[in-house]
Amino acid sequence: MLQSVAVAPKKLADYRPIVGEEAVEELRSLAAPLRGARILHVNATAFGGGVAEILYTLVPLMRDVGLDAHWQVISGEEEFFNVTKAIHNGLQGMDVPFTEEMRRIYERYNRLNAERFEGDYDIVVVHDPQPAALVRYTGGKGGKVWVWRCHIDTSTPNPAFWEFLLDLIRPYDAHIFTMREFVGPGLESKHLAIIPPSIDPLSDKNAPMDDGEIEAIVSGFGVDLSRPLLLQVSRFDPWKDPLGVLDAYRLVKREFSGAQLALVGSMASDDPEGWFYCDRTLRHAGEDFDIFVLHNFHGVGAREVNAFQRAADVVIQKSTREGFGLVVTEALWKGKPVVGGRAGGIPLQVIDGETGFLVESVEECAQKALYLLRHPEKAKEMGQKGKEHVRRNFLITRHLRDYLELFRTLLRC
Known part of the structure; x- marks a missing residue:
């Protein structure tokens, strides 16, 4: 059977x-x-x-x-x-x-x-x-x-x-x-x-976490939580455009020199292409030690993803094609506005200007990330709207x- x-x-x-x-x-x-x-x-x-x-x-x-x-x-x-x-x-x-x-x-x-x-x-x-x-x-x-x-x-x-x-x-x-x-x-x-x-709001990936656990998990991977953190959680896949996220991060870093980027993914058994694209992502990242490329073989599981999403200052999902994008749902549920590609099911979740921003280029992605970093109170308000949107619909x-x-x-x- x-x-x-x-x-x-x-x-x-x-x-x-x-x-x-x-x-x-x-x-x-x-x-x-x-x-x-x-x-x-x-x-x-x-x-x-x-x-x-x-x-x-x-x-x-x-x-x-x-x-x-x-x-x-x-x-x-x-x-x-x-x-x-x-x-x-x-x-x-x-x-x-x-x-x-x-x-x-x-x-x-x-x-x-x-x-x-x-x-x-x-x-x-x-x-x-x-x-x-x-x-x-x-x-x-x-x-x-x-x-x-x-x-x-x-x-x-x-x-x-x-x-x-x-x-x-x-x-x-x-x-x-x-x-x-x-x-x-x-x-x-x-x-x-x-x-x-x-999403399941009670799963390890989405259940509430205290600040101490968040800090312990994220800093354990070398991230400095006293500095801004940009995050994309996704498979290593060309449609998720991790290379574009890296380019957007570099534009952000020109104005926020302390900015860090975490690209967090998982290697699924039905996705042999993932390793190839992870390697390509690492090559594009180069020797920037403020970039963290992590996946399940580094010990990143559901709880770790939860911590990274809660710790991030800006959550990105720069997909060029997308089915739905549950990682967007997860971030919104944690009160984080999302900078997302105008693709697939992302616009169902990211109401442009209310629960995040929809973007179509590296430059737009960087601009909206910078806006959220410069306006933390507005980001918090958008995040609260995003959580309620998920509660009602997803x-x-x-x-x-x-x-x-x-x-x-x-x-x-």
Whole structure:
């Protein structure tokens, strides 16, 4: 069978102080007709990236409200994940080749994973392109309803990649996208749902921290908290533009000579390109010892990311293409305004001039970072607005509600 992912129990009642009694009771009422429904989520990795983070909370909360929810991951060798990374880039519009050999590798691993698929479920939710062919190679067996959940922006894809994927996802009974604008050309869905992602406010990455712990963690990596700190948290990926962040930091440093920059990421098992781009980032950083390039192999986990986001004076997410950008949500939840690229789901979160700033160039990024450094009271006000925006729109409880409503529609209950 596919590899099952163990998740720790979570209680919906624990979120009551954050979202209120009414929201909690609404969720329990929505879930009541679904009690006992068998739900399976399938994706490519249990570590690294927003999908895994969401499922570590979403699956146990589904269980807590009465669903029989499970999470499994597919398996593959490096050649498969090299191909799926190219597919990811191609779907976001990158001009990269799609060869017959790449097609054969993708299909072979999806066929092998389909052979390992076991069990009977009311709904199977398949996340992103890596396992998208499962419905084809299983013949739809094992699931009464199959749903494909796309976390990336396919609005202007490389045609070769989109035509290939479109043929694979057409058989699904429903499709979920983050934004309506992300739906690729020519997809005619029997049921199209728009569900933005979310964060768990009680996770290690987002739970409150005292100042002493923040200082101990961040200074332990060599950062001087008496000086300004700029931060970007993201995978090492060309779409996240860490090289552009480095260039913007250098412009800021001309006026704030003590400024520091931390680029904090994680190396996910389904992203072999990450190491290459991390090396490229290090070369671009050069010998500036006020730049800190850190990832999970340096001991940076959820708690450390939490501390860096709380310690930062300016949080940046200079993406040029983006699915949603949960790191933006995380920073806003901590009361930090964000300087973000005008891409993907970032404008849903960064209301320009209110919860942060939207930028389209290195120079704009530097200018807005300088503004926040020069106007700390305004930055604090924007951060407070950002936290409330997340509370209303992007917490895991809202995400659970959207799934419950979709499941009830699909199962007609």
